[in-house]
Amino acid sequence: MDEARLARIAAANIAVALAVVAIKYMAYVLSGSVALFSDALESIVNVMTAAAAFAAIRLSAKPADSDHPFGHHKAEFLAAMFEGAMIAVAAVLILLKARTALIQGVRLEHSATGIALNILASVLNAAWAWLLIQRGKLWRSPALVADGQHLVTDVITSAGVVIGVALAMLSGWHILDPLIAAAVALNILWMGYQIAVQSMSRLLDQAASPEIEQRIREVIEANGGGALEAHDIRTRQAGRALFIEFHLVVPGSMSVDAAHVICDRLELAIEKAIDGSEVVIHVEPEHKAKPEESGAVPL
Incomplete structure (x- = not known):
């Protein structure tokens, strides 16, 4: 802008x-x-x-x-x-x-x-x-x-x-x-x-609107191929910036380089879909996965 x-x-x-x-x-x-x-x-x-x-x-x-x-x-x-x-x-x-x-x-x-x-x-x-x-x-x-x-x-x-x-x-x-x-x-x-x-x-770090949060989940689902799930998705609005962070679960055998490629792809897709967003992703092994009932996004 x-x-x-x-x-x-x-x-x-x-x-x-x-x-x-x-x-x-x-x-x-x-x-x-x-x-x-x-x-x-x-x-x-x-x-x-x-x-x-x-x-x-x-x-x-x-x-x-x-x-x-x-x-x-x-x-x-x-x-x-x-x-x-x-x-x-x-x-x-x-x-x-x-x-x-x-x-x-x-x-x-x-x-x-x-x-x-x-x-x-x-x-x-x-x-x-x-x-x-x-x-x-x-x-x-x-x-x-x-x-x-x-x-x-x-x-x-x-x-x-x-x-x-x-x-x-x-x-x-x-x-x-x-x-x-x-x-x-x-x-x-x-x-x-x-x-x-x-x-x-x-x-006091109000979360993004439900519409924007749903859009984030959709982008993660569409661009998270190779990972297992994303959970603990959190947002906070700060003026024109929207800070987004979540945990990304990947197979335990996956290399750091491969996980990094997925993270880069997700960050680029989210920041393109939601103008002004800044994304932080925490990578976790598969035993950290959470049930879908908790709000996790299966990939």
Whole structure:
């Protein structure tokens, strides 16, 4: 994968986030809506997390060194953790703003213009979110996928805000505005929690998806001729890298050279089938074989 392309889209992500927050903040200034303020504040968080994602992607692309022999891939998970934390901070600030508005009251002005600007920003966000998720999955970038998913939630939130502000404006019940802002805060707080939990799981060496693990078993079965079985297949995801290890049982009479040829063939086949994978194989004699019920792959 072209690391330069990933860095470029991460840099463009910052520019798009800045454009969106500028449009949404203008919508708040024109309308005085606390709900639109909450939407703008969440977009400020987008700028911060986009910058964190860019830094994490640059760091994760660094090659392995003596202090980090397995590379720097997990830096992207740290960016996603940071995003979850920043979302929580934004939620608290929005709740404080909503509380003040409920106590002091709020008066909506030029709401139609504010709503129109917010819709424009949301359309831009939706298109960019789709691109981030597509490219993030294609290039196996957790930071880009997390940013895209956050933007999808942002778009949904913005739609709710627009409907709520329109109702407050048409009905004259301006108290709806800070109540909508509080609902937005609770929604993004839940979203931040989910992002943080998912990132923490991956930092703790979460296994690959069942689909990928099944694909690994299929490749081993198709390319393990000469060996007897493979067992104790384990995976762990680290950013865009997937580390795979398993035990390969061969006949006790097989030479080291012959076993090595099989291992090379398996490693090449797996790394070709699963982009970004790194394979480690432990060779064992036949008396180490395990029953198929234990998950072993007969060859």
